[in-house]
Amino acid sequence: MDYRIRLEPSVKCINRLLKHGLPFRGHDESEGSNNRGLFLSLLEFYASDIKHVKRVVMENAPKNHQLTSPDIQKDIVHALALETTKLITMDIGDDFFAILADESRDVSVKEQMGVVLLYVNEKGFVIERFLGVSHVSDTKAVSLKKAIESMLTKHGLSISRVRGQGYDGANNMKGEINGLKTLILEESPSAYYIHCFAHRLQLALVAVAQNHDDVNLFFFIVGTVTNLVGASCKRQDIIRETQCSKVEEAIASGELETRRGLNQEIGIKRPSDTCWGSHFGTLVNLETLFSTLVDTLQNLEGDRKAVAQASLVLIQLEDFEFVFMMKLMIEVLAITNELSIALQNKDQDIVNVVHLVNVSKRRLQEMRDSGWELLFKETIHFCAQESIEVPNIDDIYVRRGKS
Structure with a gap:
């Protein structure tokens, strides 16, 4: 009887921590520690107001039978995982389902692949459930397919019941011949491959940008700037303080409005190629903080290498050309970013998506046909504000770096 009373609180506490994705262990779990970790702290709190539980747990339990050791915790977690996946597979039954898979390296530099199942339950709702993580020796399509099939078989699911598949778009997962989707289709011809539309848009933008010399150079410079100012907490503090002073001056002179949500503290971080929307946010902040960043780079002290790099970046x-490219990319990415956000909406339907794509294409075409004058005027105005020399457009243009 005492064993059951002692076990039940441990199971409930672990279940609660798992539900919220919280860590169990503490750095020092000894009885004299002020922070014994979430599991022991939660167990102690749970038992504090229940006398019959408090009587048999923690320090009141036998030293060799407290049911709180790391091994016991792992056993309980494993049991809960088995029960959870059992309920998922029972809910699916003999119906069809789709799979989502992605791989990444963990902190021990091992490739791990996560698998998610999508299916329609008895009430007609689309359900998305995480099935598990599997270590893969490499990220070749054959290895990934073998790992997926092994995981499905382990839980009593057949790959022949797969009716949809989605992956992250990496070359080893999207190839027409050797890719994972093709290997799955060989065994389940109706397992249609559906890419994340938002991710596909982002990948296309990255590919286009990297194949245009001027755009590629522009984002290289942006990355260098973000690395320079983001590599030091002191530089970040200088940026905040300088920007705060400029905002206060602008408000005092009437150049800026004051209203809830305006003039919030902003920073600048390196954009990610796998999340192209981050480029838009970085460029908007770069434009806002432009004069502040210039001041910071001009007054950079300390590391000689960083000072030399800052001098080159300032040029x-x-x-x-840099300002023009910044204005251009903000305009382009503002349009594609709106589409990307809309594509990530879970409630989005295909008819509306097609409409949004057409709207975005039309806006980009309109910008191409008649957006030059406005873009050029905005660039000149920005350069005037920042005391940047504007070249004579009638002069013969000689591209830098070319003979």
Whole structure:
């Protein structure tokens, strides 16, 4: 009887921590520690108001039978995982389902692949459930397919019941011949491959940007700037303080409005190629903090290498071509970012998506046909504000770096 009373609180506490994705262990779990970790702290709190539980747990339990050791915790977690996946497979039954898979390296530099199942339950709702994580020796399509099939078989699911598949778009997962989707289709011809539309848009933008020399150079400079200012907490503090002073001056002179939600503290971080929407946010902040960043780079002290790098970056920043490219990419990415956000909406339907794609294409075409004058005027105005020299457009243009 005492064993059951002692076990039940441990199971409930672990279940609660798992539900919220919280860590169990503490750095020092000894009885004299002020922070014994979430599991022991939660167990102690649970037992504090229940006399019959408090009587048999923690320090009141036999030293060799407290049911709180790391091994016991792992056993309980494993049991809960088995029960959870059992309920998922029972809910699916003999119906069809789709799979989502992605791989990534963990902290021990091992490739781990996560698998998620999508299915329609008895009430007609689309359900998305995480099935498990599997270590893969490499990220070749054959290895990934073998790992997926093994995981499905382990839980009593057949790959022949798969009716949809979605992956992250990496080359080893999207190839027409050797890719994972093709291997799955060989065994389940109706397992249609559906890519994340938002991710596909982002991948296309990355590919286009990297194949255009001027755009590629522009984002290289942006990355260098974000690395320079983001590599030091002191530099970040200088940016905040400088920007705060400029905002206060602008408000005092009437150049800025004051209203809830305006003039919030912002920073600048390196954009990610796998999340192209982050480029838009970085560029908007770069434009807002432009003069502050220039001041920070001009007054950079300490590391000689960083100072030298800052001097080179300043030459590129305070240049008409850079400002023009910044304005251009903000305009382009503002349109594609709106589409990307809309594509990530879980309630989005295909008819509306097609409409949004057409709207975005039309807006980009309109910008191409008649957006030059406005873009050029905005660039000149920005350069005037930042004391950047504007070249004579009638002069013969000689591209830098070309003979």
